[in-house]
Amino acid sequence: MSLKRHFTLTLSCPDQIGIVAAVSDFLAKHHGWITESSNHADEENQRFFMRQEILADSFQLDLCGFCDAFAPIARRFGMDWRVADSAQKKRVVILVSKLEHCLYDLLARWKAGELEVEIPCVISNHDTFRDLVEWHGITFHHVPVTPDNKAGAYARVAHLFDEARADVMVLARYMQVLSPDMCRDYAGRIINIHHSFLPAFSGGKPYHQAYQRGVKLIGATCHYVTEELDEGPIIDQDVIRIDHSDSIPDLVRYGRDIEKTVLARGLRYHLEDRVLTHGNRTVVFR
Amino acid sequence: MSLKRHFTLTLSCPDQIGIVAAVSDFLAKHHGWITESSNHADEENQRFFMRQEILADSFQLDLCGFCDAFAPIARRFGMDWRVADSAQKKRVVILVSKLEHCLYDLLARWKAGELEVEIPCVISNHDTFRDLVEWHGITFHHVPVTPDNKAGAYARVAHLFDEARADVMVLARYMQVLSPDMCRDYAGRIINIHHSFLPAFSGGKPYHQAYQRGVKLIGATCHYVTEELDEGPIIDQDVIRIDHSDSIPDLVRYGRDIEKTVLARGLRYHLEDRVLTHGNRTVVFR
Amino acid sequence: MSLKRHFTLTLSCPDQIGIVAAVSDFLAKHHGWITESSNHADEENQRFFMRQEILADSFQLDLCGFCDAFAPIARRFGMDWRVADSAQKKRVVILVSKLEHCLYDLLARWKAGELEVEIPCVISNHDTFRDLVEWHGITFHHVPVTPDNKAGAYARVAHLFDEARADVMVLARYMQVLSPDMCRDYAGRIINIHHSFLPAFSGGKPYHQAYQRGVKLIGATCHYVTEELDEGPIIDQDVIRIDHSDSIPDLVRYGRDIEKTVLARGLRYHLEDRVLTHGNRTVVFR
Amino acid sequence: MSLKRHFTLTLSCPDQIGIVAAVSDFLAKHHGWITESSNHADEENQRFFMRQEILADSFQLDLCGFCDAFAPIARRFGMDWRVADSAQKKRVVILVSKLEHCLYDLLARWKAGELEVEIPCVISNHDTFRDLVEWHGITFHHVPVTPDNKAGAYARVAHLFDEARADVMVLARYMQVLSPDMCRDYAGRIINIHHSFLPAFSGGKPYHQAYQRGVKLIGATCHYVTEELDEGPIIDQDVIRIDHSDSIPDLVRYGRDIEKTVLARGLRYHLEDRVLTHGNRTVVFR
Incomplete structure (x- = not known):
């Protein structure tokens, strides 16, 4: 570019x-x-x-x-x-739960000038990363999600996103399933990083699933969020080689590096208007 | 080694x-x-x-x-x-259907002295590659498989394998599903190459499935054959990057290179006694 | 395409x-x-x-x-x-010495219909692969190269190439350095596979050099031949991971797989008119 | 582990x-x-x-x-x-200049508990990253290096390192060449990340060199520092694919991701006592 x-x-x-x-x-x-x-x-x-x-x-x-x-x-x-x-910087809202590696990585890229965007706020269902985010001079919103308040919580997230006039919402290991309404309302504007090589190991605990199946590579997938969990259009994917000596914690650790890289790459493609979707497939002009 | x-x-x-x-x-x-x-x-x-x-x-x-x-x-x-x-060369029987790239690759490695085995025979449900095999000085058996003669055909394959006192049977893109009996009788001795990154896209036409899902990498898996189709212990896997500009024939073509490499590598691990299985997982001492 | x-x-x-x-x-x-x-x-x-x-x-x-x-x-x-x-098939002349893996691989791709070209002849400074080539129905020329007859030998190669009205000459592990004249006369039409990740380990015995330096990846480079040895425009490259347990013969064996793939890929780009050169750099429209 | x-x-x-x-x-x-x-x-x-x-x-x-x-x-x-x-945490001193991506990455891994070490201090020839380091609760030392004060500056670095009773010094894109004395005194205890696939493009501006040569992959190398610049034993390396459309700033950006990953991996091998050296080669027990 x-x-x-x-x-x-x-x-x-x-x-x-x-x-x-x-x-x-x-x-x-x-x-x-x-x-x-x-x-x-x-x-x-x-x-x-x-x-x-x-x-x-x-x-x-x-x-x-x-x-x-x-x-x-x-x-x-x-x-x-x-x-x-390009003079109008895109506005990115990041959602995170209790694993910070993707958040940290995006903040580092932003601080180093590699990611030229505005980050109006970070939203989390936990208060854990308030300090980290605020040290970067970014507003932090704690929006707890409980089985009872889901509708209210997502309405609050949507409100914060709209209020921030944001272009894209990044689920940086946000461990909550958004409501179908939200997926529809913000179609093509919510990017998720899933910690497996989709369509293998969709759903929960993909590293455990990968370990059980005995695969020799693990991966991560950056995709647009749609109503169907882990089924949205894929923007980018990558894998890393593992072997029998790697325990589940090892897979989790290796996986983090892939997740960070694939999310950053996929987000960049989106921000530079390199991704066009058609049905459930993407054209990515690298 | x-x-x-x-x-x-x-x-x-x-x-x-x-x-x-x-x-x-x-x-x-x-x-x-x-x-x-x-x-x-x-x-x-x-x-x-x-x-x-x-x-x-x-x-x-x-x-x-x-x-x-x-x-x-x-x-x-x-x-x-x-x-x-190591003084006793392992004996490898190759099964093939109508796609020759894996067979050709194994024969080339054998002829060049890279694959130090005996190949007592090649078995196929088609007569297509008789010349290729016989030029290499290897016996070729044509064992047709039709919906009616499956049991007889597999009995014939098993007989030829036993008669050849073979150690391992390689399904080099053999497009027939072996009988459960055969899978059981030769457990840990039949190696298959599946043209996808398992467990994604098991079953038929994996490149078509991959195209429809819009994945950004395609792969191949070398595994031991068990009764459950494409569910056996994985020996090796690899992937290659694709993008939106690649048609299904492109995927098929890229895939062939991965299939050849992964099968040759997996077979080599097996022949050098590097693969130990436990349940559905393998330990591969590279 | x-x-x-x-x-x-x-x-x-x-x-x-x-x-x-x-x-x-x-x-x-x-x-x-x-x-x-x-x-x-x-x-x-x-x-x-x-x-x-x-x-x-x-x-x-x-x-x-x-x-x-x-x-x-x-x-x-x-x-x-x-x-x-595309109706006019490109004509490819292959040169080889005493290692057949690249030659075998190209012949296999050609026979399987993956490589849609004419192969008017194969030229070698040894008679070793005459049978292999002739079994494929291709003319084989044995053109010995000795310290004394280099000029004559290369003149003969050039003559055979011209006579075959060939478009491109592929050095498939041809272990002779062509004359400067020939490099100039056929600029942009001679493709070589070098068994290292250039510019690292140019010249002779790159796998030995790689072993001595203790690198953790080895590679291969497909490039146009120019007067300066191993300095021509690079078409494609790839690498494979190795480790301390790999001996020089292991590197040679792993390397063969990379050489085959990179040469086939680079040749394909050339044949499909995907490679444009400018100075010593290439534009490759994948 | x-x-x-x-x-x-x-x-x-x-x-x-x-x-x-x-x-x-x-x-x-x-x-x-x-x-x-x-x-x-x-x-x-x-x-x-x-x-x-x-x-x-x-x-x-x-x-x-x-x-x-x-x-x-x-x-x-x-x-x-x-x-x-393992109960005695290793002590790591990080040296950095004006590019923060490797420093940031190491701090993030440390903060997330992935890198279980003590970081007694960070030393830099610039004051740029004082805030970042101090926010993490780590001491920051600004030790300027000028053409005139090199000996004094390195003596100061060595003193700080010794005083911190540190086990290993990490040059996280520290753009100064240490003195031969220092390389000898701390042999096997100084780890550098070089932004090329060594031995290709040693010395300065490797991404510019890579661009000029027109390579199709760029890489990074983690190695022990010895008296000869970029010639020390290699711990780990990796590469990423580029093409003609990538400018030098693109290479720099892609390269950063490889540098971070390779440095973190190499450092981890070192910290877990997985690296044994013999002459200029390493044995890395992954």
Whole structure:
């Protein structure tokens, strides 16, 4: 991704001849200097996906002008589309429970300037990491979740998220299952890290399941949250080799490194508008 | 593994103090020069596993003498054990259907001297690879399998295997499900390569399943065949990265490379007596 | 890559606004259905690279017509460019010495239909693999190389390559250093597999070097041959984990699997016109 | 590694018959329950390496008693040896410059209880990370290094290290070359993370070197520091795939993830007494 200010156009539409020509003609007409351009034709579904990064300074229109001028083309081809401006930092709300490795890792990346986002707040069902979060200058909300108050708790989470005008919610080992309503309301905006190589070992205690089955690799999966637990579109996955000498605590420890890396990578793809979904599959323009 | 002639002792038994001392004392007494020694204490199951490679020339007894002398120790600790002599090449029977990449790969390794075994015969339910096999100087048996003749066909396979005095049967993409009887009779002696990262995508058409689920890595699993399909103890696994641009034929093609490598590696571990099983898990002394 | 007949346009040129627009407009005008499209803007060198796959049946011109019609655009932007027709199979000449694993692997892929090329001949400085090659129905040339006859031997190789109207020469563990002249005359058309992770361990006996240095991973590199030994543009690389228990023969054995895979992958990229070079670096449109 | 208190015996000596018997007999005699046992016979150098983990509660002697009782055996075989008690936490001093990712990662692992050590202090040639370190409750020393004060600065570092009675010094992207004296005085106790796959790209700016050479994988190496820059015994290495679209800042970013993981893994091996060196090579009992 270019370090200079840029617009990122992403779109998908039914495939047909002339899409690239129409879009690139549009960009060239307005003097748009393309720094990165990716597209994918899904033959099976006859659908076309595209992502264009354009230097903002080179383009003759501002963001609104871009949208207005592009709308007729989008209509013509029946596009799902959006344009992002890198000058507007994305806003990320992190949810965590009692394991801090993913939270810590995201905060470290943010503090080191690797993750260029706003983090308006961190929400947790435990008060454990208040100090860590507040030391980073970030607001911490303790929203307990009990069997009786689930509805209320999730309403509170949703309210905090909306109030923060956040773009994406990251479940950084948040050990609660969100309500179906919430999954639907924020579809494509909630990212989870699951500690197994999905679809293997979905549900609870995946490292225990992996140990019992005697697999020789363990993994982690970063995916969008949908109503069906651990079934959402996969953004990224990775694995690490283990062997018979590794106990369950060893798997947990190895797994943490994979979880951190895969979550950070998947989140980055999302933040840079590299992920387009279609049904339950993703196109990730690396 | 030492290139010189050696004995390989493998054993497992309930864990207790003094096992290593007893075994190593026994080996030292007979002047056994240990070139490789591995052991593993499974805390959860309180079971101990061991593998010792001893230079045959250094040891004062021959194979029979070794066994006789070791038997009392084995009895004392309640060991499951065996001793192999590297001078006796293992005998491998390969089963194949209509995809040759694994067969070809095994034959190439054998011809190049990498795989030091006897291959008394190759058995197939199709006649397709007769020439390939026979050019290598190996007997080819065509044993057709139809819905009506399954029992007879498997009896024929078992007969050929027994007649060949073979040690291990390799299902090199043999697209038939063996009978429960056969799985039981040859437990721990039939090795299969499944074209997915088990337990994900067991059963048929795993690459299609992987494509539909939208995973970002595909894999292969080498395992012992048991009565339950794709549920046997796993010897080795590996994966390769894919992305949205890969069609199902691409997955099939990438997968072949993983299948070949994982099968060859798993088979090698088995042939070198590196694999010990306990329940549905394996100890693999790499 | 599409399985249907297609044209593949590859080009590079100084970067400027309007390249994508001009090319895609050209393709759309002639009704070209794009199945795969990749491009890359090299900011450091201000150079633009592109690869387009177009369904041949959809395009209104034949290959000659394509070239004629595209030439003015190419001139305008100062492009290095070419168009390939998938109906014309590429012709591959393989050179080998006394280690057959890469040769065997390529033949197996070719026989299984994975590698859709013509193999007019295999050339070797030893007669060892004549039978293997001829069994596959391929001509085998024995061209001995001695300290005294190098010039003559390489002239003979070049002659056989030209006579075969071959597109690419694959050094499949060919243990001779080609002459500078030959490297220059066939620049970008000779692919080598080096058995180390370059630039580490260039030159002879890389596995020995790796063992002495005590590295924890070994690798292989597929690259174009240039006058400077092991310094040509890298197409692909991979590594495998080793540890202290692995002897030099073990490294050699593990390495073979990496060499086979990396060579096959790099060759495939080349054959599908996915590799564009600029100076000593490659753009590989996977 | 067992979570219960244990003794770890590590040794190496010229190889001969009877070493394992002598050691295991010794352990059994004192009722030592072995939870992990590894050994390696280096055929080339005729040297034997061993590591034994014994439950402290099972063993009839305390640490001193262990040492006294074992000394005669060690003498007999000419062993280099040591015994560690897991109840005595190792003491780690971290050195850092202006890039915090490795420091942050180590602190996070320490805070989460994954890294069970004492960190008496962090030393830096810059004051940048004082707050971060002090928030963790760890002493921070700012020891500036200028061309004129090098000797004095390193003397100060050595003094702080000694004063802290530290076991190991970790150069977590410490961008200063230590003096030859210091490397010698603390041989085997200083661990560095180098941001390349050594021996490729030793010295400065390895990511720039990697970019210029056009490699397809980048890596990191954790090694002991010796007088010769980047030439010390390698503990661990890893790589990550890159491609033409990755700029130097991208390589730097990907590289950080590898550096963190490899350093944490290498340090862990060291802390658990899993690393034995012989000349410039390491035996790492994973």
